[in-house]
Amino acid sequence: MSRAPEWRQDPLTERLVLIAPERAERPLHPGPACPFCEGHESETPPEVLAFRDVASALNCPGWRVRVVPNRYAAVRLELPSSPLCASERGAGGERSPGIGVAEVFIESPHHQTKFRNLPPEQIIHVLRAWRKRLRLRRDDPRIAYAQVFKNEGVTAGASVDHCHSQLIGISFVPSDVATETEHLEKLRIMAGVCPYCQWIEAGEHLDRFVTQSSDFAVFCPTAPRFPGELWLLPKQHGHAFHALNEESLPELAGIVVSALARIDRAFAEPAFNLIVKSAPYRRPGNFHWRIEILPRTTRIAGWELGTGIFINTMFPEDAARLLREAR
């Protein structure tokens, strides 16, 4: 068994990384015998959630979406607890145990590699599973923040090509999320506004607008990292994806697929990451939840890794026009 995962923070650069040796044991791109296909249930850890046919048995065929603990987990719940603030100091920087939860959503019983090609009812099952698992951690005192994300394509970091997504929940709030939450709360108190609600109010009049449905709107963000980066926002201000109504799921599934189809047409089917960004569980501030879609249209190179500043080759206004036209 591998050494337990650990957080390591460099006190000079303030860089925080998670060291998780177990993930190195992942088989890259398993071949003909895909562990996520129906009939191979024994090749994953036992399921923690599955939407199943009435007659089917646990960990057997007959499911639509299956959620299992990540066998090659980046974080674990069963570690000696110790908050980051009370961590060990030393020449190796700050250290603390990698406490958290890591789950995998297997999005289809059949071998399908493109999320947007799943049948609509299947995508609704996936959204429902995300919601359930995110909601579950709301009341878990060990988890301060959880993120669902999806890597499609090797360039985007997928190690298994069968459609799947992941949830990682950790014991503190990442500083990027904390910063944004603080800014949003300050704006609410000082000016009584939410900038994302202002985007939605402007709608088609904003040059970064891409598309909308009755309850959701899609924009290119103000500072996109990649050409074609999209943010999908609920029109009604809400802190968390997991508070979404069951009735909203079909419409959300539709607009996510439409956004991905626009990216595919405008950028020749790129690999992409999809990220569900909700408020921290216990200090939501005035967060407005969103789904970010990042087409991996350009590479992250030395300049980005050296400065933390992305170079993007397309203005968000130009990307939005391209995506509006890519119906």
Add this chain to the structure above:
Amino acid sequence: MSRAPEWRQDPLTERLVLIAPERAERPLHPGPACPFCEGHESETPPEVLAFRDVASALNCPGWRVRVVPNRYAAVRLELPSSPLCASERGAGGERSPGIGVAEVFIESPHHQTKFRNLPPEQIIHVLRAWRKRLRLRRDDPRIAYAQVFKNEGVTAGASVDHCHSQLIGISFVPSDVATETEHLEKLRIMAGVCPYCQWIEAGEHLDRFVTQSSDFAVFCPTAPRFPGELWLLPKQHGHAFHALNEESLPELAGIVVSALARIDRAFAEPAFNLIVKSAPYRRPGNFHWRIEILPRTTRIAGWELGTGIFINTMFPEDAARLLREAR
């Protein structure tokens, strides 16, 4: 001609990106007619520096290393000047012109794709060219910070496979660099120490130690982003690479090649980024310059892009042991 480059900053996430449409015009992996090979000098902008045979003419064959402005520049000097702090505000976030300098170092007249396979005297020429161009910007009031970097391999972001590196200089200090500079200055004032000098003093006794020469030492950093990430430090505390003596270049060339060879042996010749990290030009604080080498042994995926936190599969102590043994 493309629209001029711009900085865009998202006031909520604080994310700063550089939008540079000209870079989209880069031909990816030009084929048989490599624009960087000797004899193709007319395919690049006129050189700003070249180490040449005595009898050779400017922009003609007969050079060892050639420095040219980046034809597909991410930043430009000839833009209406306006500091970032005085930038335009609006629904699109903060905006300001992408002022700066972008140069390319063509590291060999012959078609060579692997930096560490260049002849030693050729690598010394490259280091000398980096030093000269970084030193030149020290007195340029338009440039606050410059970084030399190198992308080798497609995964690391290289768009041309002929050995080359780049310099980008910009009109402000990236916040990551500013943060580290402040921490180092505070430690100098409060405790009279430089943590990097402490690493060097510990040397082989530090479990992250990899190798050393008379004037340089190589370590895995405290919070590495990738398995095998290496930092090369000068043993004598100094702010900037560009202040290095001519006499140090052969030794530095040797230890850089040795570090890259260790990475190749331990990690099966991965793509990599190399970054020369010096102090900001006008507020160097107590910065200790270094060269970072980042083997692209793992992918940057949804979790990293969603939280800013890298997941690495190898403890720096374990990577250091592997690299020490990979002689």
